[in-house]
Amino acid sequence: MNFYEHTLVARQNLSQKDVDAIEKKYEDLINGNSGKVIKIEKWGLLNFKRKIKNFTKGYFLHYKLEGDFNTLNEIKSKTKLDNNIIRYLTVRYKELDLKTEYFSKNKN
């Protein structure tokens, strides 16, 4: 079991309900496949530095989780089929720091 950080970038023209649905969908997916969600951070709408697929903004969701390679494969296969998600990034960590939040100001 390793610690990971997983961030999703969703399309900007979604409603709040859709964003909450996406957040719950991937939380259940991680918990279902031998993984465990430790923390979820909503970074909210952020500006891109340059255009990505003709979008200028995006909803950012950030997961801190614990799991195997099986969970990561499951997430990647589902995100590739999902049209609402533009980009994603997973990073492995030896230890997660749960205290510092870099995007907490933009949230309010």
Place this chain on the structure above:
Amino acid sequence: MKKRKKNFKNSKNSLNKLSLFQKSDMRFSRKCPFSVKDAPIIDYKNITLLQKYITETNKIITSKISNVSLGKQKKIAREIKKAKTLGIL
């Protein structure tokens, strides 16, 4: 290297040189800002820090100019590339 450091201590004053063309003993160099105590964390989420090490045209600044040590410079370059994939930088 050890011998050089000893010479620094003995001749700190630059006035006791014999000629003008003699090389100065003092070296002007800044230390790496990340190899100090309580240094800031290099991470792809810490955008305000990473923006200092990028030019206006989104190029990574070399360690010659920014004076970051070799290991930390490699880490900065890696984290900037991660942030670029998400579109934040």
